[in-house]
Amino acid sequence: MNRVCELLEIEFPIIEGGLAYVGNGLLAAAVSEGGGFGQVGSAGRTVDNFEQQILIAAEATSKPFGVNIPISQHTDFTPYFEVIRKHRNLIQAVSLGAGNPKPLIPVIKEMGLRILVLTSTAFHSAKAESLGADIIVCEGYEAGGSNGPSELSTFTLIPQVKRAVSIPVVAAGGIVDGRSLASAILLGADGVQLGTRFVATTECEAHDNFKAAILQAKDVSTEIMTRILKGPIRVLKNEYSKKVQEAEKENGTLETILPLVRGKYNGLAMFEGEISEGFMSCGQVASLIDEIESAEEIVKRMAREAKEVLNSPVSI
Ligand SMILES: Cc1cc2nc3c(=O)[nH]c(=O)nc-3n(C[C@H](O)[C@H](O)[C@H](O)COP(=O)(O)O)c2cc1C
Known part of the structure; x- marks a missing residue:
């Protein structure tokens, strides 16, 4: 059994990353319905809207989903955590990025939720593990949105982070289809996180x-x-x-x-x-994305294609 799937109680280790402004509840639910792990974003949302999107996701799927808190994007993240606490029975995990996760990890643990920490170096991954993270999401600088200042590529980051920690590692940045999912797995990742691909979907509320x-x-x-x-x-x-x-x-x-x-x-x-x-x-x-598709279908297809790629003979 894949360790990411076990921790998040999902079928395929395919995660929707937090998406500022456009990570809505219906998108999170669609990713989870496809067998992956959707997340409701908090950046760019009022506290009320964040709560509303959690309720929309919970209404649209009975499968597990999570929420994303990019720490430094909020002047005060306390009210967002009050919403998470209130609805902790609807939420499987919280992902933390863009800041120091140390003070927040015990708070999330106490709520009984899983913790994903976004990192961009092996050093910070080991640090996050020592603080109590359940899953590391290592993001290369191919990724959309805020990147780590060290600008390491996903291809080089996965094996280095894998060496630095013993908890599961999810690769983010540059993953778009079954082939890139399979490649991340071959490099040692336990799962993948996508952002850009999930924006170009029917369920995403991006303009x-x-x-x-x-x-x-x-x-x-x-x-x-x-x-x-x-x-x-x-x-x-x-x-x-x-x-x-x-x-x-x-x-x-x-x-x-x-x-x-x-x-x-x-x-x-x-x-x-x-x-x-x-x-x-x-x-x-982005240039590999040619169509607006359903996020649920994308997850299912990626899993199917990755299995095909991993099971097919290659010559070198
Ligand atoms: C439109 C957009 C908004 C994003 N907003 C956030 C965010 O609020 N919090 C976060 O942790 N990451 C955010 N990210 C990063 C994604 O969660 C994800 O890690 C990244 O997009 C993966 O790389 P990819 O774009 O190559 O798939 C965002 C990415 C995009 C494209």
Whole structure:
């Protein structure tokens, strides 16, 4: 039995990563219905909306799902944790990213939930294990959204993290289909987490303009911005990302760059569809996505294809 499936009580080790603004309840439920593990995002949501999306997911599936808390994205995450505590019987796991998980791990453990911690180096993975994480999600810099400052690729990260910890390791960044799932497993991962692929789905509440931009993307259509903040973000290249890049070059500082990436600009493009007025988190795999499909179907197909790939003979 796969260890990730055992801990999360799911059929396939395919996880929907937290998706700021667009990680809605129906999407989480669809991923879980497909046999994977959906998650309701908290970034970009009011506390009330976060609670509502948890209830929508629970109504739409009886299968386990989780929630995502990117720590530094919230000025105060306490009320989100009150919602998690209130609905702990509906939730299987909490994933923590973008900040120090240390104070939150005991709180989640006490609620009886599983804990996934997002990391981007072997060192931080070992640290998260020592603090009590159940699963490490190691994310390479191919990934859409906020990346680790070390900018390691998923391909190199998986075996190094695998060496550093004994708990299960989930690979994120650059996973889009059965073949990439199989590759991650061959490199030693126990499962995978996807973000960009699940945005381009019928169940995701991302604006159609954002979904269309993903379908049009080429291999060179994403770029990293905000390196200067030691918090690189991978986005689709557009007028807005160019503006941020230029501001960075012109002696950008924390004070001048942070206001360009905090506040309304991410939601404006991804949720409201004003795609030139803000930035769209997006991974390098975007160019491999050709159709808006059902997330439930994507999970089922990925699992089927990965098994086929892993069972077929290869010559080297
Ligand atoms: C639109 C978008 C929003 C994201 N928002 C979050 C978030 O709120 N919290 C988080 O932990 N990760 C977030 N991520 C990262 C994903 O959860 C996931 O780890 C990543 O997308 C995996 O790489 P991929 O894009 O190559 O599939 C986001 C990614 C995208 C594409």
